[in-house]
Amino acid sequence: MNNLQIENQYKILLNKLIEEQNSNGFWTGQLSSSALGVSVAIVAIKLKGLPNHEERVLKGLQWLFNNVNIDGGYGDTSESESNVSTSFLCYAAVTFCQTKEFDGSKILKGIEDYLESQNINLKSGNVAKSVLSYYGKDYTFSVPILSMLTICGILGDEDIRKIPQLPFEFTLLPASLYRFFNMQVVSYAIPALVAVGIYTFKKKNRCNFLVKTIRNRSIKPAISKLTRLVPESGGFLEAIPLTAFVSMCLISCGYSNNSIVDKGIDFLYNQQRNDGSWPIDTDLSTWVTTLSIKALGDNLLSTFKPESVQLMRNHLLNLQYKEKHPFNGAMPGGWGWTSYSGSVPDADDTPGAILALIEMYEGTDKETKAIIDGCNWLINLQNSDGGIPTFCKGWGRLPFDQSCADLTGHTLFAITRSIDILGDKIPKKQRARFESCINRNLRYLKNNQHRLGSWLPLWFGNQQTSNKRNPVYGTAKVATYIVDSLKCKWLSYPIRVELQLMLTNAQNYLQQQQNDDGSWGGYQGVVGTIEETSLAICALAKRDKDACIKGFEWLENEYNLNGLRSKPIGLYFATLWYDEKLYPITFYVEGLRRYL
Numbered sequence: 001m002n003n004l005q006i007e008n009q010y011k012i013l014l015n016k017l018i019e020e021q022n023s024n025g026f027w028t029g030q031l032s033s034s035a036l037g038v039s040v041a042i043v044a045i046k047l048k049g050l051p052n053h054e055e056r057v058l059k060g061l062q063w064l065f066n067n068v069n070i071d072g073g074y075g076d077t078s079e080s081e082s083n084v085s086t087s088f089l090c091y092a093a094v095t096f097c098q099t100k101e102f103d104g105s106k107i108l109k110g111i112e113d114y115l116e117s118q119n120i121n122l123k124s125g126n127v128a129k130s131v132l133s134y135y136g137k138d139y140t141f142s143v144p145i146l147s148m149l150t151i152c153g154i155l156g157d158e159d160i161r162k163i164p165q166l167p168f169e170f171t172l173l174p175a176s177l178y179r180f181f182n183m184q185v186v187s188y189a190i191p192a193l194v195a196v197g198i199y200t201f202k203k204k205n206r207c208n209f210l211v212k213t214i215r216n217r218s219i220k221p222a223i224s225k226l227t228r229l230v231p232e233s234g235g236f237l238e239a240i241p242l243t244a245f246v247s248m249c250l251i252s253c254g255y256s257n258n259s260i261v262d263k264g265i266d267f268l269y270n271q272q273r274n275d276g277s278w279p280i281d282t283d284l285s286t287w288v289t290t291l292s293i294k295a296l297g298d299n300l301l302s303t304f305k306p307e308s309v310q311l312m313r314n315h316l317l318n319l320q321y322k323e324k325h326p327f328n329g330a331m332p333g334g335w336g337w338t339s340y341s342g343s344v345p346d347a348d349d350t351p352g353a354i355l356a357l358i359e360m361y362e363g364t365d366k367e368t369k370a371i372i373d374g375c376n377w378l379i380n381l382q383n384s385d386g387g388i389p390t391f392c393k394g395w396g397r398l399p400f401d402q403s404c405a406d407l408t409g410h411t412l413f414a415i416t417r418s419i420d421i422l423g424d425k426i427p428k429k430q431r432a433r434f435e436s437c438i439n440r441n442l443r444y445l446k447n448n449q450h451r452l453g454s455w456l457p458l459w460f461g462n463q464q465t466s467n468k469r470n471p472v473y474g475t476a477k478v479a480t481y482i483v484d485s486l487k488c489k490w491l492s493y494p495i496r497v498e499l500q501l502m503l504t505n506a507q508n509y510l511q512q513q514q515n516d517d518g519s520w521g522g523y524q525g526v527v528g529t530i531e532e533t534s535l536a537i538c539a540l541a542k543r544d545k546d547a548c549i550k551g552f553e554w555l556e557n558e559y560n561l562n563g564l565r566s567k568p569i570g571l572y573f574a575t576l577w578y579d580e581k582l583y584p585i586t587f588y589v590e591g592l593r594r595y596l
Contacts, residue, residue: 001552002595009556010592014303016564017292017585025311026339029288030581032077032566033277034085038063039074039093040244041268041278043148046097047251048265049088056269059276061097064090065107067277071117072110076280076577077568084118084134085145087111088127092152127155128162134575138398139164139184141576144245150203151252160204168197169218171225175329176291187392188328188344191236191246193320194226195260199249199476223250227260231326231341234263235271237327238282238342241576243267280578286319287337288582290352291358295590300359313360313367316353320370321345326389333377347381347388347407348459350374351414358421368425375418376430378411379437386440387448390458404458405448409478412441413485442498445478449502453509461571462522463534470522472532473514473569479506479539507543510536518550519558529567530558534587541594548595555588564588 021027040059045053069075073082074090091111098104110124120130128146137141146163149155167186171194185193190250201207201215226246230236235243247264255261271278293312296303304312321332328343334345335353354374361367379391386410387403414550416433419426449455450471457474466533482503486496513536514520520536537551566579 001549001556006552006592006596010596012587013585013592014296015587017295017582017589018303020582020585021292025291025308026289026315027142027283027582028283028285031276031279031281031283032079032568032579033063033067033273034076034240034280035064035067035074035078035090036580037240037244037278037280038144038276039086039089040148040241040248041272042097043093043152044244044247044251045265045268047151047248048256048261050265056272056276057097058099058102060272060278061094061102061104061276063276064094065102065104068107068110069114071114072112072522074111074112077579079579080568080577082114083132083405084120085141086112088131088154089145089434090436091115091122092149092154095154096152118282122154123156125156125158132162137184138186138400139166140186140189140192140398140400141241143185143200144192144241144249147196147243147249151199151248161206163200163204165200165204165207166193166197168194168201168222169215172218172221180431184398186398188237189242189581190244190328191226191229194222195246195249195253198222199253202253209248223255223258223260224519227258230260230263233270233282234265234267235282235340236264237344238338238340239572240268240271240278240280243518280572280576281338282340282342283338284580285338285340286316286335286343286349287352288580289315290349290356291582291586291590293356294352295586295593297359297590297593299593309360312447313357313362316357317366317370320353320374330391331377331380333373335374338489344391345377346390347378348390348410350378351407351580352412354414355417357567358417359509361421361496368422369421371418372426372430373546375415375434378415379433379486382411382437382440385443385447386444388441388444396458400458403444403460405455406457406460406474406477408441408444409455409481412438412445413481415441416485416488420490437563438495442495445502447496449505450509451505452512453505455506457561459571460569461575461577462526463568463577464526465522468571470532470569472510472520472522475506475509475537476520476532476535479503479510480535482506483542507540510539511544511547514547514550517555518552520551528554528558530555530564530584531567531587534584534591537591538587538594541591548591551591552595555591559588 009149038060042057046057067078069082071082073087075081094104094107131142146227247261250261330345334350336343336345337349354371383403385403388407389403454471455474455478460470460473461468462470513524515528520532521528533551537548564584566584568577568579570578
C-alpha cells in the first residue's frame with residue numbers, strides 16, 4: 001500500500017465513524033449480546049412472575065436455543081468459545097424456564113455433553129468445586145453463579161454445602177474498614193455481597209448461634225443500605241448480570257416486592273433487545289466517545305463544525321461527577337463509562353475524558369477546572385506502588401482491585417498532557433502533586449514491564465491465548481501513551497530517558513509479535529484482529545514503516561472480506577468477555593491517522 005491508498009482508506013473509515021455519532025454529539029456503540037446476560041435475566045424475570053413476563057422469558061429462551069455452540073456449550077458472546085460457568089448458567093436457565101412448547105431437552109443434553117468433555121458431571125456433587133476453582137479466590141461471580149444454580153434446582157445438598165458464605169454483615173461497617181476484611185469480592189460488587197450473602201445464609205442456615213443472631217439482625221439494615229445504592233436506572237453498574245443476580249436472590253429470600261427488585265426488573269425489561277437477547281451492560285458511551293475523539297486527534301477540529309465540537313465538549317463536562325458518589329464513595333472529579341446513572345467513576349474513562357477535553361480545549365475556566373479536578377481524582381486514587389487501580393485505592397488483594405499498567409500509562413499521559421496545555425493555570429502546589437504522581441507512575445511502569453518489553457492490561461484479554469492474557473493490547477496502549485507523552489515540552493531530560501528506554505523495549509516487543517500475514521493477535525501466532533492490529537500500528541507508526549504497511553494490507557483485506565467485525569477483546573470483571581461494535585473502527589481510524 002502507498003500513502004494515497006492509506007489516505008483513501010482513512011477518509012472512508014472516518015466517514016463511517018462520523019456516521020456512528022448521534023444527534024446529541026456523542027457515540028453510543030453497541031455491546032455484543034451475551035448468553036450469560038440472557039440466562040440470568042430470564043431467570044430473574046420469571047422468578048418475579050409478573051403477568052407480562054412470559055413473552056420476554058420465551059424470547060430470551062429462543063435466543064439461547066439459536067446461539068448454542070457446536071460443542072453444545074455456551075460462551076459469553078456468540079463468537080466466544082464455550083466455557084464452564086456460562087454453560088452452567090444457560091443449563092440452569094433452560095431447565096428453569098423451558099415449557100412444553102419451548103422444550104429444551106436437546107439443548108440440555110448438549111450442555112451435559114459439553115460439561116462431560118470438561119470432566120464435569122452435574123450429579124457428581126463436584127459442581128461447586130468446579131466453579132470455585134475456575135474463579136479462584138474471587139467470589140464476585142462464583143458464589144452468585146452457584147446461588148442461581150441452587151435457585152433453579154440444579155445443585156444437590158452436597159454442592160450447596162460447599163457454597164462459601166459471603167459476609168454481608170460487614171457492609172454495615174464504614175467503607176474505610178472494608179479493606180481489613182477478607183470479603184473476597186471486588187470493590188464494586190457490594191450489591192452481590194449483600195443480596196447473595198443473605199440468600200446463601202438463609203438457604204444454608206448453618207452457623208453458630210452468635211453468628212446466626214448477628215446475621216439475622218443485619219439483614220434488614222443491609223437491605224436498607226442496598227436500597228440507598230440503587231441508581232435511577234435500576235441497574236447496579238448498568239450491568240445485567242449483577243442486577244439480575246441481586247434481583248433473583250432477593251426474590252428467593254422472600255423480598256419479591258422490595259423496591260430494589262422492582263427497579264431491577266424494570267431495568268432488565270428496558271435492556272432486552274428486539275431479538276430477545278441482553279448485552280452485558282447498557283453501553284460504554286463515554287468510553288467509545290473518548291476513543292472516537294482520540295482516533296481523530298489533531299484532525300478533530302478540522303473534521304467537525306464548531307457547534308458539533310461544542311456538543312461533545314458539553315456532553316463530557318456534564319458527565320464529570322461533581323459530588324461524592326453514593327455507590328462506592330468515590331470523590332468528585334472522575335468520569336464513568338456511560339452517561340447512565342448506574343455508572344461509577346474509573347481510571348480509564350477519567351484520563352480518556354481529560355484527554356478528549358484537551359483536544360477541544362478553548363481555555364475557559366470551566367474546562368480548566370474540569371481537567372484539574374480530573375487529574376486530582378486520579379492522583380488521589382494512586383496506590384503505594386505508584387500504579388493506578390480501576391475504582392478504589394487499596395481495596396483488596398483481588399486482581400481487579402490492583403494497580404495495572406494500561407490504566408497507569410493512561411493516567412501518566414493525561415496528567416503530563418494537562419501540565420503541557422494548562423501550564424501556569426495549575427497552582428504550584430497542585431503541579432507539584434501532578435509531577436510526583438508522574439514520577440511514581442514511571443516507577444510502576446518500569447517495575448512492571450516484562451524483560452521482553454511487554455505490559456499486561458487488566459480489563460482486556462484475548463480468548464485465543466493459552467492464558468487469556470493480551471500483552472499486545474497492553475503493550476500497544478502503554479507504548480502509545482508514552483509516544484504522546486514524549487511530545488510534551490516540559491518533561492525533564494531524566495524522565496525522557498526513562499520513557500524512551502521503556503518505549504524502545506515495548507516497540508521491539510511489538511515488532512516481534514507481528515504475524516507473518518501482517519496482523520497482530522494477543523501474541524505472535526494467535527489469529528489477528530482489527531483491534532490488536534490497529535493498536536500495534538498506533539504504537540509503531542513512527543518507528544517501523546514496513547511493519548505498519550504490512551499491517552494495513554492485512555487490515556484492508558480483512559475489511560474487504562468481513563467488514564468492521566468486532567472480536568471479543570474486552571474482558572469484564574471476573575473473566576467475562578464482550579465485544580464492542582466501535583472498537584474496530586476507532587482503533588483502525590487512529591492507526592491510519594497516526595501513520596499519516
